[in-house]
Amino acid sequence: MKRIRTALTDMLEIAYPVIGAPMFLISYEDLAVAVSEAGGLGTIPLPNYRTIEALETGLSTIRTRTNKPIGVNIHLSGRFPWKEQLTACLNAGVSFFITSLGDPRLILQDVHANGGKVFADVVTLKQALNAAERSVDGLIAVSEGAGGHAGTIPVMVFVPYITSRVDLPVIAAGGISTGAQMAAALALGACGVVVGTRLIATPEAQASDAYKQALIAAGPEDIVFTDRVTGNPANWLAHSIQDFDTRPEIGSKRWLDLWSAGKSVAQVDDIKPAGAIIEELVCDYQKSMESLPPVQEDV
Ligand SMILES: Cc1cc2nc3c(=O)[nH]c(=O)nc-3n(C[C@H](O)[C@H](O)[C@H](O)COP(=O)(O)O)c2cc1C
Secondary structure, X not given: OOOOOOHHHHHHOOOOOEEEOOOOOOOOHHHHHHHHHOOOEEXXXXXXXXXXXXXXXXXXXXHHHOOOOEEEEEEOOOOOOHXXXXXXXXXXXXXXXXXXXXXXXXXHHHHHHOXXXXXXXXXXXXXXXXXXXXXXXXXEEEOXXXXXXXXOOOHHHHHHHHHOOOOOOXXXXXXXXXXXXXXXXXXXXXXXXXXXXXXXXXXXXXXXXXXXXXXXXXXXXXXXXXXXXXXXXXXXXXXXXXXHHHOHHHHXXXXXXXOEOOHHHHHOXXXXXXXXXXXXXXXXXXXXXXXXXXXXXXX
C-alpha cells in the first residue's frame, strides 16, 4: 500500500494528505466513501441533511460502505441543531470535524474524547490566531480562488503566512486539483490539501450533468468572486449567476441553480471517478517531486 506521510496522515490515519471537500448539496455519501476508500478523507457538510434522521441514515450508509475515517463540516450556530448532529456523528465514528461558523470550543471536548480532531476554516491571519487561541487541532487555509466561500489571499502566500505565525498543522484549500499543486502546497508547509472543485466533476458528486459539463468548459477567467448571491464572498461560474438579480424566485435554491466553483476549473478536463482522481493526484505528485531540478555545483 502506497502512502504519503505528513502530520495530517499520522493524525487522521489516512494514506494520503487529501481531504475531499465538504460541498453543500454536492458531497454526500457516495463522494465521501469514494474519497476515503481511495486513501484520502471524504467529508460531508451537515447542512446537506435537513433532519437528524436523514443525517443518521446518511452516516449509516457511509458506515456500511467503508470503515475508513470520514469527516464532516459542522456549523456551530444557533440556526443548526449542532448538538444533535454532533451526537449522531460521534456515534457513527466521525473523526474529523471542520468548523466554519461559531466557536469550536463547543465541540472540542466531545470530539477529543472520541479520538477525533477539530480543524477550523480560516481566511485571514486574525481568524487563524483566534482559532489557535481556542485550541483547535489545526487550520484550513481557505485561499483565493477556492470554490464556495473563499478567501482573498493566494495559497502561495497564505499558507506560509499562517504556518510561520501559528504553531498548528495547516491544510491548504483553494485551487488544488493536481499532484503538482499538492506538491507545491506541501512545499509551502501545508500538511495536506482540500480538493473541492475537481471532485464535482465525478460520477459520485451530486451535481447535475450540466453543472459538471460547465466546469469542464470553463476556465479560471469564467469564475467571479462576489457576495451578491449569499451575502458572503464566494466564487461562482459567471454565466450561472449572470441573471441572478432578475430571478427573485431562486431564493433558497441558490446553491442548486447557481453553480459555485473555484479557479481550479482550469484543471478540470473530464468527468472521472473520485478514486481515479485521487490515484492520479498521488502519481502526479510523485512525478512532480522527481522532476524538480536539484541545486547543482556550478563547475
Ligand atoms: C459548490 C461548493 C460548495 C461548497 N460548500 C461548502 C460547505 O458547505 N462547507 C464548507 O466548509 N466548504 C464548502 N465549500 C468549500 C470547500 O470545502 C473547499 O474549501 C473548496 O472547494 C476548496 O477549493 P477548490 O474548490 O479550489 O478545490 C464548497 C465549495 C464548493 C465548490
